[in-house]
Amino acid sequence: MFKPPELPPYVEQVFDIVDLIPPGRVMAYGDIAEVIGSGGPRQVGTAMAKYGGAVTWWRVIRADGGFLAGHEREALEHYREEETPLRADGSRVDMARARWSPADGPE
């Protein structure tokens, strides 16, 4: 019998938050760690590195709005599709406008 993949509790908590992020909006690794209330940006980053493929990974980026290294092209496609606010030069997300938190409420 094959076992359904069981994710570490911390990873599930990260996924729960990521699933709440509305299209066109993003959250920083540190933001997610803060909502969970434990661990730090690096823990969230590690979780995403291992299992991120199962969720909307492009909505989770660094606090400075930089695209995920190695997946810039794919990420940009999603941002164009979701109309995520980008900076004038289009090289990164406009955090001032796109940054979201559960407290902002669903859209």
Add this chain to the structure above:
DNA sequence: CTCTTGACGCCGG
């Protein structure tokens, strides 16, 4: 047990 390694973040220069 110590040392290294990250999908990070902040602060100077």
Add this chain to the structure above:
DNA sequence: TCCGGCGCCAAGA
């Protein structure tokens, strides 16, 4: 604005 340095913190060697 760009870059380097350092702090952070859990997991693995």
